[in-house]
Amino acid sequence: VYCLFQALRQISQRTISTASRRLVNRVSENQKLFQEDNGLPVHLKGGAKDSLLYRTTAGLTLFGTMYAVYYLLVSSMPKKPN
Amino acid sequence: MALQAHSYHMVDPSPWPILGAAAALLTTSGLTMWFHYNSPRLLILGLISTALVMFQWWRDIVRESTFQGHHTPTVQKGLRYGMALFITSEAFFFLGFFWAFFHSSLAPTPELGGQWPPVGIKPLNPMEVPLLNTTILLASGITVTWAHHSITEANRKQAIQALLLTVLLGLYFTALQAMEYYEAPFSIADGVYGSTFFVATGFHGLHVIIGTMFLLVCLLRLIKYHFTSSHHFGFEAAAWYWHFVDVVWLFLYISIYWWGS
Numbered sequence: 101v102y103c104l105f106q107a108l109r110q111i112s113q114r115t116i117s118t119a120s121r122r123l124v125n126r127v128s129e130n131q132k133l134f135q136e137d138n139g140l141p142v143h144l145k146g147g148a149k150d151s152l153l154y155r156t157t158a159g160l161t162l163f164g165t166m167y168a169v170y171y172l173l174v175s176s177m178p179k180k181p182n
Numbered sequence: 183m184a185l186q187a188h189s190y191h192m193v194d195p196s197p198w199p200i201l202g203a204a205a206a207l208l209t210t211s212g213l214t215m216w217f218h219y220n221s222p223r224l225l226i227l228g229l230i231s232t233a234l235v236m237f238q239w240w241r242d243i244v245r246e247s248t249f250q251g252h253h254t255p256t257v258q259k260g261l262r263y264g265m266a267l268f269i270t271s272e273a274f275f276f277l278g279f280f281w282a283f284f285h286s287s288l289a290p291t292p293e294l295g296g297q298w299p300p301v302g303i304k305p306l307n308p309m310e311v312p313l314l315n316t317t318i319l320l321a322s323g324i325t326v327t328w329a330h331h332s333i334t335e336a337n338r339k340q341a342i343q344a345l346l347l348t349v350l351l352g353l354y355f356t357a358l359q360a361m362e363y364y365e366a367p368f369s370i371a372d373g374v375y376g377s378t379f380f381v382a383t384g385f386h387g388l389h390v391i392i393g394t395m396f397l398l399v400c401l402l403r404l405i406k407y408h409f410t411s412s413h414h415f416g417f418e419a420a421a422w423y424w425h426f427v428d429v430v431w432l433f434l435y436i437s438i439y440w441w442g443s
Contacts (some may be wrong), residue, residue: 125407127248134249141194142242142250157234161201163209164208164227171215171224 189256191246205231220293240399244416245405248408258415265419269426273275273391277432279385280437283378287442294373298442303375304367305443310437311362315355319428322351326397326421333404335412345401346418347422352394379438385428393427 101143134145186192209232212225247253287298295301306312325348332341362414363380370380401415403409409417 120293123405127407130245130249131251134245134250134265141196143194143198143238145195145245153234153238157201157231157238158197160227160234161204161208161231164231165204167227168208168211172211175219177400 189254191252191257193246193256196239196242196362198235198242198356201231202235205235207248208232244403244408247416248403253413253415258413261415261419265422268334272426273430276382276385276433279378279382280433283382283438283442286374286378294375298375300373300375301371305361306366306439308439308443310356312435315358316431316435318355319431322348322355323425323428325351326424330417330421331388333409333414333417334411338404341404342401345397345404349394349397349401352390352397352424354392356387356390359383359390367388382438383434386427386434388423388428389430393424396423 125150134142136145137144190243191261208224212222214357215221215224268435286294290296290300299305325344329341329344329348332338332344354409368376368379370376397420400420403416
């Protein structure tokens with residue numbers, strides 16, 4: 101079992117060091133992007149993906165709110181007996 | 183670009199607070215639709231919109247802090263107060279469930295057979311999986327502290343290892359607890375024993391999952407070089423939350439699992 105544990109340790113250490121070698125520090129690039137003087141609010145400042153995600157979220161939430169209010173009205177009305 | 187003569191953060195207008203409130207409306211009314219009309223559609227919509235809002239709101243906070251530099255020491259102080267107050271409110275939340283447990287267990291009614299555990303209930307052995315879970319959480323408290331020290335000492339490799347180990351321990355706890363839930367000889371419907379057991383440990387388990395996700399996000403940010411050795415409050419907040427989760431478990435273990443068996 102100890103050999104297995106050592107093997108796992110070696111693999112995870114190599115994986116972590118490989119992954120961190122592939123990962124370059126992009127913080128300064130992002131700092132430049134998000135400090136650009138373009139008047140965009142932070143939730144849209146990342147580009148087109150931001151707008152897509154925002155519109156999807158707002159759309160789902162708005163639709164859901166209307167759906168919820170509709171069912172609230174339906175369930176608060178008395179059922180008509182036949 | 184306007185300059186400010188103060189050290190506070192005047193945030194950009196954001197849609198997330200109101201969309202978050204709407205998502206909460208969908209989730210709660212969705213629960214009602216599911217309970218009373220057997221339709222999970224609204225609940226699913228609520229959970230998805232809640233997740234989307236959470237992702238984007240916290241993404242924006244990372245942008246405002248790490249990329250725009252708005253988290254001055256003054257702002258950080260406010261965030262510390264905020265996190266401390268939030269954790270305190272969670273402590274009171276759990277206090278209520280502990281109150282319920284002691285209310286029923288200190289003076290067991292005749293309907294329970296005048297004893298605790300009640301007649302017919304076979305409690306879980308506290309020396310088996312629950313004890314393992316205790317050691318797992320205690321170990322994870324050590325590894326998260328190791329991670330913190332590694333961050334302050336700018337030891338990137340060890341910080342990643344320690345935080346990864348913490349996340350793995352959290353996942354291990356959750357997996358074991360899920361298995362315990364499945365295998366338990368009693369259910370939530372088994373009187374007040376079942377109710378107090380599953381509601382208290384269930385909310386705790388939910389907090390373990392939340393804490394694990396918070397730590398995972400910190401791990402990803404750590405890998406992406408977001409933290410510096412002197413400024414890493416997101417990680418500290420996650421660590422505080424994790425220690426809180428650990429302490430709640432210790433109380434649960436001692437009172438419900440051990441004393442209550």
